[in-house]
Amino acid sequence: MSSPQSTIPVAKPVLGEEEAEAVRRVILSGWVTQGPEVAAFESEFSSFVGAPHACAISNCTTALHLALKAVGVGSGDEVITVSHSFIATANAVRYCDGMPVFVDIEPDGYNIDPGLIEMAITPRTKAILCVHQLGMPCDLRAIVEIGKRHSIPVIEDAACATGSEILWEGRWEKIGKPHGDIACFSFHPRKVVTTGDGGMLTTVNPDYDRKFRLWRQHGMSVTDAVRHGSKQVIFEDYDELGYNYRMTDLQAAVGRVQLQRLPELIAQRRRFAAQFCDGLSTIAGLSIPVEPRWARSNWQSFCVRLSDDIDQRAVMQALLDQGISTRRGVMNIHLEGAYSGQNSHRAATSLTRSVSAQQQTIILPLYAQMTEADIERVIEALRQAVAGAGRVVRQPEQDVVPA
Numbered sequence: 001m002s003s004p005q006s007t008i009p010v011a012k013p014v015l016g017e018e019e020a021e022a023v024r025r026v027i028l029s030g031w032v033t034q035g036p037e038v039a040a041f042e043s044e045f046s047s048f049v050g051a052p053h054a055c056a057i058s059n060c061t062t063a064l065h066l067a068l069k070a071v072g073v074g075s076g077d078e079v080i081t082v083s084h085s086f087i088a089t090a091n092a093v094r095y096c097d098g099m100p101v102f103v104d105i106e107p108d109g110y111n112i113d114p115g116l117i118e119m120a121i122t123p124r125t126k127a128i129l130c131v132h133q134l135g136m137p138c139d140l141r142a143i144v145e146i147g148k149r150h151s152i153p154v155i156e157d158a159a160c161a162t163g164s165e166i167l168w169e170g171r172w173e174k175i176g177k178p179h180g181d182i183a184c185f186s187f188h189p190r191k192v193v194t195t196g197d198g199g200m201l202t203t204v205n206p207d208y209d210r211k212f213r214l215w216r217q218h219g220m221s222v223t224d225a226v227r228h229g230s231k232q233v234i235f236e237d238y239d240e241l242g243y244n245y246r247m248t249d250l251q252a253a254v255g256r257v258q259l260q261r262l263p264e265l266i267a268q269r270r271r272f273a274a275q276f277c278d279g280l281s282t283i284a285g286l287s288i289p290v291e292p293r294w295a296r297s298n299w300q301s302f303c304v305r306l307s308d309d310i311d312q313r314a315v316m317q318a319l320l321d322q323g324i325s326t327r328r329g330v331m332n333i334h335l336e337g338a339y340s341g342q343n344s345h346r347a348a349t350s351l352t353r354s355v356s357a358q359q360q361t362i363i364l365p366l367y368a369q370m371t372e373a374d375i376e377r378v379i380e381a382l383r384q385a386v387a388g389a390g391r392v393v394r395q396p397e398q399d400v401v402p403a
């Protein structure tokens, strides 16, 4: 049990001797990238999520780039997504010379509102890029249905959602099966499992998978493993523009150990989330996250919402004064300088729910090494902070004019 003086960070990866041993094994093997560990990690990850194909990649941002490129997003094409996400979601669209088209989030959560997607569709719409924000599955059933009806591919930004589940035709299935056309995962240390940096692309489509493998390795027609294993001299070709988006075997070896840990990590996060929900539900002025009947979050982040008149910064400061680190909720991409330019994005709907979500939400500490006493300490500190925080008077929300 931690002393009341100890500080509680907002997140902490679980990395131990097993990961260190795995990296040591790879170093001493002499094969450190695009080798057997990457292949094994891909095969284990694909079994875990139930996908026919999984391609390891350098991070989730590069995964999103290749996913959008695979479905044909090019110059001037539109991709419907949310502003209420990490900036990489929309940046990947711009890497393809495409235009992110933002729609608002649901009234009671932080995911895309499927009811707003159809009004954003134009003849230039090339993809729907939905996000499983904070690990909470978005309403894939509705989104996939819209994609089918309009023949628009659905790409899932599943950066936060490794191990999250969705009820699909009566069965619980892992995010990444995938239910859309392609799902993209992140293994950054802020996510539930980590390889330092790293990502994964899953798909049912063998053609997409073949493209991912080509593009991640400079567009090289023959892989290192094939050339190394060949009894005959092979010369490779480079018929298409490729990238260096490789995952190393050092990372993949760590990922394989992390994948072993994942079920227990998620079980622990779910226990802590339940404890938070119990303890926080009685605090006036605070609401707890809603898990739809058809979704099981991995609780990558536990995000609470303050009523409109409570000063978010004051609550966060009061917690920090108690040694408890928190973060503001999810950002809004359209409000950043990188998105101030004329052709940087288009807002297809009002984004007022996105804007108020950012102003009212706080991400609480949640990681596997916490104790029940730590969770209790956060609950009590938050109770006091909310009671003591000043009240703010807000200007009426400025509606976002579609650009």
Ligand SMILES: *Cc1c(COP(=O)(O)O)cnc(C)c1O
Residues within 6 Å of the ligand: 059, 060, 061, 062, 085, 086, 088, 089, 131, 133, 157, 159, 160, 185, 186, 187, 188, 198, 199
């Ligand atoms: C973390 C995150 C990303 C980026 O992942 P990287 O692996 O760091 O590139 C993209 N989208 C969302 C929603 C994220 O949370």
